Amino acid sequence: MPDTIKSKVDDPELIQRRRQQLTEAAIELFSERGYHTTTIRDVAERANVSIGLIYQYVEDKEDLLYLALAQVLDSYKARIPEALEGVTEPLDRFCTAVRTYCRVNGESVAATVLAYRETKSLRKERRNLIKQTEVETNELIAACIRDCIEAGLFDDVDVELFVHQIVMFSHGWALKAWRFARQMGVDEYVDRGLGMMLRQVLTARGERRRRLSTCCGRL
Numbered sequence: 001m002p003d004t005i006k007s008k009v010d011d012p013e014l015i016q017r018r019r020q021q022l023t024e025a026a027i028e029l030f031s032e033r034g035y036h037t038t039t040i041r042d043v044a045e046r047a048n049v050s051i052g053l054i055y056q057y058v059e060d061k062e063d064l065l066y067l068a069l070a071q072v073l074d075s076y077k078a079r080i081p082e083a084l085e086g087v088t089e090p091l092d093r094f095c096t097a098v099r100t101y102c103r104v105n106g107e108s109v110a111a112t113v114l115a116y117r118e119t120k121s122l123r124k125e126r127r128n129l130i131k132q133t134e135v136e137t138n139e140l141i142a143a144c145i146r147d148c149i150e151a152g153l154f155d156d157v158d159v160e161l162f163v164h165q166i167v168m169f170s171h172g173w174a175l176k177a178w179r180f181a182r183q184m185g186v187d188e189y190v191d192r193g194l195g196m197m198l199r200q201v202l203t204a205r206g207e208r209r210r211r212l213s214t215c216c217g218r219l
């Protein structure tokens with residue numbers, strides 16, 4: 001998604017590195033002060049760069065917000081398929097996808113919360129791009145659910161609704177990190193959540209398979 005943002009620099013590696021630096025500073029400031037009260041000068045000072053340098057890589061403050069929100073979605077798209085490589089059993093693939101999604105949120109708490117607070121501040125076409133990318137990342141989990149249904153491991157559940165519940169569960173770690181992070185780590189949160197979710201959808205065959213799994217949480 002960030003490819004839609006114009007840059008005056010031609011080196012792709014340098015663009016990626018600088019934008020990551022600027023995005024991290026922007027996320028911190030947008031979270032601390034709010035998007036609308038933060039200025040480009042503030043971001044430059046936090047990133048320890050000049051204002052002129054920022055404008056080599058983005059055109060305005062909205063570009064930085066867009067980069068911040070796209071960062072999490074792009075992480076889902078990259079890391080879930082990567083985590084699924086070599087995992088062939090459908091139930092293990094489902095649990096691996098959910099766990100990876102949650103781990104991305106665990107590493108991007110501020111950006112996830114920012115998405116809930118400030119997506120509305122993007123222009124319409126960018127909001128639509130964010131929504132479309134969310135649909136694409138949700139499909140990574142939906143495919144795992146359908147495979148489990150076809151393998152007789154899950155009941156014939158409403159796939160879209162189940163995906164939505166999983167996404168909200170995952171985002172819940174970030175939205176309530178002030179509470180959960182003091183009680184458990186991300187992996188324990190996922191274990192406990194998978195236990196509750198699977199209890200509602202597993203067939204008898206799926207339950208037998210779950211008992212052989214090392215990555216599908218506690219029931």
